[in-house]
Amino acid sequence: MKHKTRKPFPENFFWGASTSAYQVEGANLEDGKGPSCQDVKEVPEGTSDLTVCADHYHHMKEDVALMAEMGFKSYRFSIAWTRILPKGTGEINQKGIDFYNELIDECLKYGIEPIVTMFHFDMPAALDERGSWGNPDSVEWFVNFASILFENFGDRVKYWLTINEQNVLTLSGPVIGTLHLPEGCTNVLKEIYQQNHHMLVAQAKAMVLCHQMLPEAKIGPAPNISLVYPATCKPEDVIAAQNFNAIRNWLYLDMAVYGIYNAIVWSYLEENDATPTFAPGDEEAMKNAHPDFIGFNYYNT
Numbered sequence: 575m576k577h578k579t580r581k582p583f584p585e586n587f588f589w590g591a592s593t594s595a596y597q598v599e600g601a602n603l604e605d606g607k608g609p610s611c612q613d614v615k616e617v618p619e620g621t622s623d624l625t626v627c628a629d630h631y632h633h634m635k636e637d638v639a640l641m642a643e644m645g646f647k648s649y650r651f652s653i654a655w656t657r658i659l660p661k662g663t664g665e666i667n668q669k670g671i672d673f674y675n676e677l678i679d680e681c682l683k684y685g686i687e688p689i690v691t692m693f694h695f696d697m698p699a700a701l702d703e704r705g706s707w708g709n710p711d712s713v714e715w716f717v718n719f720a721s722i723l724f725e726n727f728g729d730r731v732k733y734w735l736t737i738n739e740q741n742v743l744t745l746s747g748p749v750i751g752t753l754h755l756p757e758g759c760t761n762v763l764k765e766i767y768q769q770n771h772h773m774l775v776a777q778a779k780a781m782v783l784c785h786q787m788l789p790e791a792k793i794g795p796a797p798n799i800s801l802v803y804p805a806t807c808k809p810e811d812v813i814a815a816q817n818f819n820a821i822r823n824w825l826y827l828d829m830a831v832y833g834i835y836n837a838i839v840w841s842y843l844e845e846n847d848a849t850p851t852f853a854p855g856d857e858e859a860m861k862n863a864h865p866d867f868i869g870f871n872y873y874n875t
Contacts, residue, residue: 588647590687591649592649592651593650593651593652596695600630602623607654607657607660638677647686647687649686650735653690657673658674658719661698662697674727678730687732691796692716692736692780693719693736695752697752705754707753708756716773716779728784732791733792734784735796736796739798740777741823741825742798743770745821747766763843763848764848774860778863779859781793781863794867797830798870799827820838824838830865833862
């Protein structure tokens with residue numbers, strides 16, 4: 575159907591902007607922040623590292639004032655895991671808590687709704703050394719991080735996103751340096767989808783925890799959805815598009831909505847000896863998660 579008339583946006587529609595911590599904050603090792611995978615990876619020659627970026631860490635108040643001047647009603651930003659927990663677990667960095675408290679308060683001062691992404695491509699380097707998302711303990715690492723965020727910021731943050739573009743991490747992580755592969759890995763596909771499984775369980779448990787700790791808050795995943803069209807109407811092209819849509823999109827949407835693996839993807843993993851191992855309670859945890867929304871980025875391919 576082609577719509578001939580446009581419906582007006584509701585008055586409370588959230589016009590705004592979105593950033594990630596490692597892309598804008600700079601100050602990557604200042605005020606107690608520990609290194610993330612973004613800080614230790616090798617960057618191509620002639621490419622800027624992350625020590626400065628947009629220097630949002632030092633110019634946050636100016637940046638928020640500019641957002642208000644442009645009429646923004648929301649600001650989605652991510653919280654750097656290592657600014658809160660320099661080693662990923664253990665001791666909390668109070669200066670990191672203070673920075674995000676100030677950012678949230680500054681947004682609210684201008685009537686800008688703070689929307690927090692909990693994880694955006696910045697695994698703590700110390701946790702990469704402990705196996706990263708391949709370690710089953712990563713589920714509890716993330717849930718612990720989430721509990722700290724809910725406890726410190728949940729009185730003012732009403733909207734939360736769990737893991738940004740998890741499907742990009744899974745499909746391109748080793749290429750862009752955001753997914754850690756252990757030395758000597760012989761079945762890369764199985765390792766990647768085991769890590770993906772741990773992320774699915776981690777975000778499911780974080781959503782349940784959010785609803786327990788912050789009953790009035792809303793939370794959901796943030797996949798990167800890109801619809802794949804068949805090149806022609808030939809059956810083989812239609813099937814190819816269907817398969818890639820399942821791997822690229824439906825795996826994450828089915829998990830968010832139903833808490834189960836997409837059947838096409840599971841068959842693909844079975845055929846390639848790459849099905850993930852379930853820990854006791856994983857299946858129940860994924861089915862118990864009930865997102866309030868799906869906050870995805872949408873792209874046409």
